[in-house]
Amino acid sequence: MPQSHDRVHPRRRHQTTSEWSTIRRPSSQATTFLPPGTPVFVGERKQDEATLHLIHFDRERLHEVEEASLADCRDCLPFPGLTWVNVSGVHDVSLIEALGGLFGLHPMTMEDIADTSQRPKWEEFPDYGFMALKMLAISEADAEVQIEHVSLILGPDWVLTFLEDDGDVFASVRSRIRRGISRVRSLGADYLASCLIDAVIDHYLLAVEWISDQIEIFDTHVLNHPEQVRIQEIHHFRRDLLALRRAVWPMREVLGAVSKSEASVVSDETGVFWRNLYDHTVQVIDMVETSRDTLMSLQDTYLSSLSNRMNGVMKTLTVISTIFIPLTFIAGVYGMNFQHMPELGWRLGYYGVLVLMLVIAVALVVWIRRRGWL
Missing domain, CATH: 3.30.460.20 (CorA soluble domain-like)
Incomplete structure (x- = not known):
């Protein structure tokens, strides 16, 4: 038996992928048509x-x-x-x-x-x-x-x-x-x-x-x-x-x-x-x-989780849209500049419309909350 001795050299550390030489990977076709x-x-x-x-x-x-x-x-x-x-x-x-x-x-x-x-x-x-x-x-x-x-x-x-x-x-x-x-x-x-x-x-x-x-x-x-x-x-x-x-x-x-x-x-x-x-x-x-x-x-x-989060976002946007749709309608009606609109001559017409919008918005919020949508 050959002469016994301790380890000659310690093992080299495992090389990382970045230290390996870049060589193209041969495909299994390399053995095609070979005995x-x-x-x-x-x-x-x-x-x-x-x-x-x-x-x-x-x-x-x-x-x-x-x-x-x-x-x-x-x-x-x-x-x-x-x-x-x-x-x-x-x-x-x-x-x-x-x-x-x-x-x-x-x-x-x-x-x-x-x-x-x-x-x-x-x-x-x-x-x-x-x-x-x-x-x-x-x-x-x-x-x-x-x-x-x-x-x-x-x-x-x-x-x-x-x-x-x-x-x-x-x-x-x-x-x-x-x-x-x-x-x-x-x-x-x-x-x-x-x-x-x-x-x-x-x-x-x-x-x-x-x-x-x-x-x-x-x-x-x-x-x-x-x-x-x-x-x-x-x-x-x-x-x-x-x-x-x-x-x-x-x-x-x-x-x-x-x-x-x-x-x-x-x-x-x-x-x-x-x-x-x-x-x-x-x-x-x-x-x-x-x-x-x-x-x-x-x-x-x-x-x-993504679907629930999207549903929550859509629900919030829907509630906001529902509140502002009637307000936008009122603002659109009184935004028309016809000459013979009777409300244009009211002294308190501007403040009355604002109060009406506020009442509608509050009423919608209360109704939505009672329905459990908010």
Whole structure:
């Protein structure tokens, strides 16, 4: 086994969207008319160069290389223990093909790794299992949910993970491996894979809870100040929930298939952990559906508040118009300049008309109030 040592370098901080190089997103048409199993990157390139993070460990020893090479990965395979290789940057198709040759991956697996639009799924091969899933993260700056494609390959004594960027979504698992006090150092590769997926589902919970908190704040704002709310904000939340639903719903089917799998890479000993992940996914789905129902009710409340406010404005304007219509009629009649109008010669005619207008206005106000319209 290679010589053990501590971490070479600390993980780089997760880059924000503004720090990524602007590269046009290839469409799914990039794979059109190509033979099946041809790996072609489909997605948005989120970092300049792909990097490898290697961890090889057993119960007593740990070997970790932050900026690993293919040679480092090859050297660890003959030694006993578990090997975990994390690839940051699936845009490097040549690196994916090289790892595929080293670990004996099927060409269709390499194609699915490079396609970030792939739907979550679980596929079993003779020597390994392949899982595609979606990683969720909250962007506080943009106030939205960001989705990242994640691929996980479970072998007999090795695990490969592929991320779109170098965001350290598996930091908690690495910390447990380094401390050496968790069962992850003593159980097999399938338990390590379940821990990695558990970290992904934890991010699902954080994303759903964040959206639920935002909807609750938004709900209070709608009830108190509906005129300051824009319909675009409601559609923004609906878009985030739809993205969550698309990412989480297939995971129930995926984890159900893994928990019932008879593949050699999934042992009966870890079945309870996979079933626990299935339960957590169902919980997330319930939270997503609850948030969707709340948002739909919130949209109805918002539209009703706007309608009620508009009705109040129209009611006020109608009352004012009703009062001034007869006054305008009287003023219009006596505004005519006919020569033989008898009232034009009255000494107190001007004051009499003002008193008449005032009496009519007061009478209308009293009548409207008695009718309950004001």
